[in-house]
Amino acid sequence: MKSKEFIKGTLKTIVLKLLSENEKMYGYEISRKVSELSKDEIQLTYGALYPILYKLESEGLLTTTSEIVDNRARKYYSLTDSGKTFAEEKVSQLQQFTETLMQVLKTGPNTMLNFEQ
Amino acid sequence: MKSKEFIKGTLKTIVLKLLSENEKMYGYEISRKVSELSKDEIQLTYGALYPILYKLESEGLLTTTSEIVDNRARKYYSLTDSGKTFAEEKVSQLQQFTETLMQVLKTGPNTMLNFEQ
């Protein structure tokens, strides 16, 4: 069982990151891309993904266009201008946070205590 | 406003990490230490911290001892043997996750698309 708990809070920013790299993407594609990039370590389930997309849309950060591809409905999501700005901010903040977290996790183990015996 | 959302899911592991470096710590101390190590970027509020500690205790991963210091009650938390093993696992998993996340965030921006025009 992969450690899913750590993803919490980062999913939205990952979605924003992918959308900032592509003119338009659809839900399934986003989910696959995350699996691919993370070598299946990070999974973006639909139950998590679609609510995120709806919320970003309701906030005016992305727009949707529907297309029929191979007879199947496909809904594309694209960042708006404010969405692009927001995405840059979030990604930058997450990178910063990640570095800080690594610092916190790096200290020790038992710094300065390895001289005993 | 600092990006607090990213912390979700990582708090427990941060607590475990600190406890694995110290024989015993009390709640307030843990909270302060996280602020210090992260230069105030990560905040462990009591509403988050104490429920985490209670849960770890109920799972047998840590034990508590109460002391009176300067007339004030102070409750120390220490990892049990299984707690130490668990802490190592969690920290290692979080480090792995963090590296994966950085890889995902690193790709792009707009790889291969900067030749247009």
Added chain:
DNA sequence: GTTATATATTTAATTTTCTTAAATATATAA
């Protein structure tokens, strides 16, 4: 003296976020 700040723990209501699961539907390979 009393006010503010720092130390210290606990608990509860609420919100956010995610998991799990199910429903719906088409295309294609076995």
Added chain:
DNA sequence: TTATATATTTAAGAAAATTAAATATATAAC
């Protein structure tokens, strides 16, 4: 005709964290 892959949506429930308040002592400032 069965399984697998593609594709979206929604809802119930759980988990985790936020916010806020209650309680209590010590000490520094005014």
